[in-house]
Amino acid sequence: MIQHPVFSVVAGIALLGVTSLAAAQSPGRSFNPKTSLILQGTFADYSSDAEPEVSGVLLGPETEPRPAGFSLAETELVIEANVDDQFHGWASIALENEDGETAVAVEEAYVDTLALPAGLALKVGRFFSELGYQNHVHAHGWDFVDLPLVYRALLAGQVNDDGAQLRWVAPTDLFFEVGVEALRGSEFPGGGDAGDGSEAGVAFVHLGGDVGESHSWRVGLSHLATEASNRLTGEDVPTAFTGDSDIGILDVVYKWAPGGNPSQRSFVLNFEAMHRREQGTLTDELSGVTSDYEGDQQGSYLQGVYKFMPRWRVGLRLERLRSDNTVANNPGGEFDALLDDSYDPGRASVMLDFSNSEFSRLRLQFSRDATRPDDEKDNQFFVQYVMSLGSHPAHQF
Amino acid sequence: MILRSTIAALAALVSGPALALDIFATVPEWGALAHELGGDDVKVYTATTALQNVHHIQARPSLIAKYRQADLVIATGADLESGWLPALAQKGNNPRVQPGAPGFFEAFRHVKMLEVPEVLDRSMGDVHPYGNPHIQTAAPNILAIAGPLAERLAQLDPEHAAGYRARAAEFEQKWRAALVRWEAQAKPLMGVPVVSTHRDSSYLYAWLGLKEVATLEPKPGIPPSVGHLEKVLEGLKKQPARMVLRAAYQDDKPAQWLAERIQIPVVELPFSVGGAKGTDDLFGYFDVTIERLLQGAGGAK
Numbered sequence: 001m002i003q004h005p006v007f008s009v010v011a012g013i014a015l016l017g018v019t020s021l022a023a024a025q026s027p028g029r030s031f032n033p034k035t036s037l038i039l040q041g042t043f044a045d046y047s048s049d050a051e052p053e054v055s056g057v058l059l060g061p062e063t064e065p066r067p068a069g070f071s072l073a074e075t076e077l078v079i080e081a082n083v084d085d086q087f088h089g090w091a092s093i094a095l096e097n098e099d100g101e102t103a104v105a106v107e108e109a110y111v112d113t114l115a116l117p118a119g120l121a122l123k124v125g126r127f128f129s130e131l132g133y134q135n136h137v138h139a140h141g142w143d144f145v146d147l148p149l150v151y152r153a154l155l156a157g158q159v160n161d162d163g164a165q166l167r168w169v170a171p172t173d174l175f176f177e178v179g180v181e182a183l184r185g186s187e188f189p190g191g192g193d194a195g196d197g198s199e200a201g202v203a204f205v206h207l208g209g210d211v212g213e214s215h216s217w218r219v220g221l222s223h224l225a226t227e228a229s230n231r232l233t234g235e236d237v238p239t240a241f242t243g244d245s246d247i248g249i250l251d252v253v254y255k256w257a258p259g260g261n262p263s264q265r266s267f268v269l270n271f272e273a274m275h276r277r278e279q280g281t282l283t284d285e286l287s288g289v290t291s292d293y294e295g296d297q298q299g300s301y302l303q304g305v306y307k308f309m310p311r312w313r314v315g316l317r318l319e320r321l322r323s324d325n326t327v328a329n330n331p332g333g334e335f336d337a338l339l340d341d342s343y344d345p346g347r348a349s350v351m352l353d354f355s356n357s358e359f360s361r362l363r364l365q366f367s368r369d370a371t372r373p374d375d376e377k378d379n380q381f382f383v384q385y386v387m388s389l390g391s392h393p394a395h396q397f
Numbered sequence: 398m399i400l401r402s403t404i405a406a407l408a409a410l411v412s413g414p415a416l417a418l419d420i421f422a423t424v425p426e427w428g429a430l431a432h433e434l435g436g437d438d439v440k441v442y443t444a445t446t447a448l449q450n451v452h453h454i455q456a457r458p459s460l461i462a463k464y465r466q467a468d469l470v471i472a473t474g475a476d477l478e479s480g481w482l483p484a485l486a487q488k489g490n491n492p493r494v495q496p497g498a499p500g501f502f503e504a505f506r507h508v509k510m511l512e513v514p515e516v517l518d519r520s521m522g523d524v525h526p527y528g529n530p531h532i533q534t535a536a537p538n539i540l541a542i543a544g545p546l547a548e549r550l551a552q553l554d555p556e557h558a559a560g561y562r563a564r565a566a567e568f569e570q571k572w573r574a575a576l577v578r579w580e581a582q583a584k585p586l587m588g589v590p591v592v593s594t595h596r597d598s599s600y601l602y603a604w605l606g607l608k609e610v611a612t613l614e615p616k617p618g619i620p621p622s623v624g625h626l627e628k629v630l631e632g633l634k635k636q637p638a639r640m641v642l643r644a645a646y647q648d649d650k651p652a653q654w655l656a657e658r659i660q661i662p663v664v665e666l667p668f669s670v671g672g673a674k675g676t677d678d679l680f681g682y683f684d685v686t687i688e689r690l691l692q693g694a695g696g697a698k
Contacts, residue, residue, distance in 0.1 A: 082496075082497075085495075085497055088487075112487075114492060114495050115492035115495060115498075116490070116492065117492065119465055119490045119491070120490060121490045167490065168490070169461065169462070169465045169488070169489060169490045170462075170465075171465055171466045172462060172466075173459070173462055173463065173466075174462060175458030175459060175461055175462040176462075177461075177488075206458070207458075208457070208458025208459065208461075208462075209458055209459050209462070210457060210458075210459040213446070216455070216457045216458065216459060217458075218458050255455065255457075257455065259446070259448050259449060260445065260446065260448075260449045260454070261448070261449050261450055261453070261646065262453055262455055263450050263452075263453040264648055310620045310648070311620060356619070357618060357619055358453075358480075358618070395456070395480075395484065396456055396484050396487075396488065397455055397456050397457055397458060397461075397484075
C-alpha cells in the first residue's frame with residue numbers, strides 16, 4: 001500500500017521485461033507491485049483411520065484433515081498494488097493438490113477503494129468475509145496447522161465468496177467499525193443449485209482499543225444469513241439440504257506485548273463462539289427419504305499463543321461443539337449422524353513453532369481429536385513449514 | 398431545529414474538528430519535530446515509543462482509530478513501517494493521509510540514504526530496498542527534514558502557514574547552534590571502533606566518525622545466536638572495539654554477554670526521543686546520545 005504511484009509504473013515496466021530500467025533506478029522498485037509466494041507443507045500422522053466425520057453436523061466440502069504422511073499444502077501466490085489513486089487490487093491464487101491433480105483456485109481477487117470520504121471503504125470481487133476473527137486469516141497466518149473445529153464443522157473452512165463489502169470506521173479514539181457484505185451465497189453453509197446469485201448477507205461490528213502500553217483487545221459480533229438449495233454434503237451417501245442457514249459469531253482477541261514490543265515476548269488469547277441454526281428439508285440421496293429439519297449447533301474455541309523468547313512460540317487450543325437437531329422423519333436411520341447427541345465433539349491441540357525470521361516458520365503440533373461419532377479418539381501429530389518469498393503483506397491485528 | 402443541529406453535530410463528528418491539525422507520527426522523533434514546528438496549531442499523536450522495535454509493531458485497533466482521524470501522517474518510510482502502516486492504511490479508511498496524498502509525509506525522501514543494497518536477497522536478512530531506514534540517528538538529517546515538513550504543514554493548514562514558517566526558522570537557528578556544539582563535543586569519538594547490536598546507527602557513525610567493526614545480529618533482523626556471538630568475540634580479538642552499543646528498545650542480553658567477555662562497556666543509546674531520561678525533545682535526545690558515547694569511550698581501558 002505504501003508506494004509512490006510512479007514506482008508502480010516503473011515496476012510495471014520492469015515486469016514487461018525492461019528490467020534494465022528498474023536495475024538502473026533505485027533497487028526499491030523491484031518489490032513493486034508487491035508479490036509474494038507462500039510455500040507450505042506438512043507431515044501428518046493419525047492413530048485412527050475412521051472416517052473423519054463429526055457428530056451432530058453434516059460436514060461441507062474440503063473439510064478432511066490434512067492427508068497422512070508428507071503433503072504439500074496450498075502454494076499461494078499473492079499480488080497486490082494500488083491500481084491508481086482511487087483503487088487498490090489484490091489477488092491470491094492457490095495451487096492445491098486435489099486427488100492427485102493440481103487445482104488452481106482463486107482464493108481472493110478483489111478491488112477496494114482508497115479514497116472514499118467519511119471513513120467509508122468499499123470492496124468488490126471475491127474475498128474472505130469479515131465474519132468472526134479467523135475467517136479472513138490466510139493459511140500461512142494461522143497459529144495452528146489447521147483451522148478451529150467450529151470453522152471446519154459450521155463454515156466448511158473459511159467463507160470466501162463473490163460480492164461486495166461496505167465498511168465504516170468511526171472517527172473516535174475507541175476503534176469502532178461496522179460493515180455489511182452482500183454475497184453470492186455459493187459457499188457453504190449456503191450453496192447448491194444457483195439461485196439469484198445474491199443469497200448471503202453478512203453484518204459485522206468491531207470494537208477495540210488499548211489498555212496501557214502493553215495490552216490491546218478487539219471484540220466482534222458478526223452474523224451470516226444464507227440460503228441453501230440442494231446443498232450436498234457427505235462423501236459416500238450425499239445428503240441434500242434446502243433451507244435457511246444462520247450463523248452468529250462472537251469473537252474476542254486480547255494481546256499482550258510488554259511495552260508494546262511483541263518481538264521479545266508476547267501472548268495472544270483468542271476466543272470465538274459460533275451458533276448456527278438451520279431450517280429446511282433434508283433428502284437422503286440414496287433412499288430418497290425426505291424430512292423436515294431444524295439444526296441447532298454451537299461451538300467455541302479458546303486458544304492462547306505465548307512467545308516465550310524471540311522466534312519461539314507455544315500454543316494451546318481447546319475446542320468444543322454441541323448440537324441439538326430435530327429431524328422429523330428418520331425411518332431407516334438415514335439421518336442418525338445428525339441425531340447423535342451421546343457426547344459432544346471436542347479437540348485439544350498443543351503446538352510449538354520456531355520462526356527463523358518473519359518469513360519462515362517451522363511447527364510441531366499434537367492434537368487429541370474426539371470429534372468422530374461413537375467416541376472414536378484420534379491422536380494427531382503434525383510437522384509443518386510455512387515460508388514466504390518476496391514482499392510480505394502486512395498482517396492485520 | 399433539533400434535527401438540523403443533530404445533522405450538524407454528526408457532520409462535525411464525521412469530518413472531525415478543524416481547529417488543530419491532527420498529526421499521526423509513526424515514531425517519536427517525528428512526533429517531537431511536529432511539536433517543534435507546529436506548536437499549538439497541531440495535535441500530535443505518536444504511534445510508538447523509543448522503547449519499541451518499530452519494525453515489529455502490530456496494527457492494533459487503537460492505531461487504526463487514530464489513523465482514521467489524522468490530517469497528516471509523518472512516517473520515516475523506506476519500509477521502516479512496512480509491517481504495520483499498510484495495514485493501518487487498508488483498515489483506516491482515511492484518504493487524507495493515503496500514500497500520495499498531501500497528508501502523507503515520508504521523511505526518508507529528504508535525506509541521503511545509506512546502505513542502499515545493490516542486490517535484494519533475503520538470505521542477507523531483512524534488508525530494506527531503499528537503504529537503512531534509521532535516519533534519525535544523525536542530527537543533520539533532522540534539519541534536512543524540518544524544512545520540507547514545515548512547508549507541508551503550511552500547505553495543509555494555510556491559515557497558520559506563517560506560524561509554521563516562523564517556528565521552522567527559529568528551530569533551524571537553534572539546531573545549527575546545537576550542531577556546532579555536538580560536533581565539537583564529539584571530536585574524541587572520531588575513529589573510535591564500536592560494536593552495534595542491530596545495524597541501526599549507521600547515520601550516527603557516518604556523522605560523528607565512529608567505526609562499526611561488528612554487529613551482534615548476524616544479518617539485519619535475525620536475532621544474535623551464541624554461535625555468531627562467539628565469532629564476533631573471535632573477530633574482536635584481532636580488531637578490538639571500545640564499546641558495545643545497544644538501542645534502548647533492544648534486548649540487553651547479547652550485548653552484556655559480549656561485554657563481560659572482553660571487558661568493554663555496554664552503552665545504551667536512547668535511539669529516539671523518550672528513550673532515556675533527559676530526552677524529552679530532539680535536543681535532549683542528541684545531548685544524551687553524545688554524552689553516553691563519550692562516557693563509553695572514556696571509560697574503556
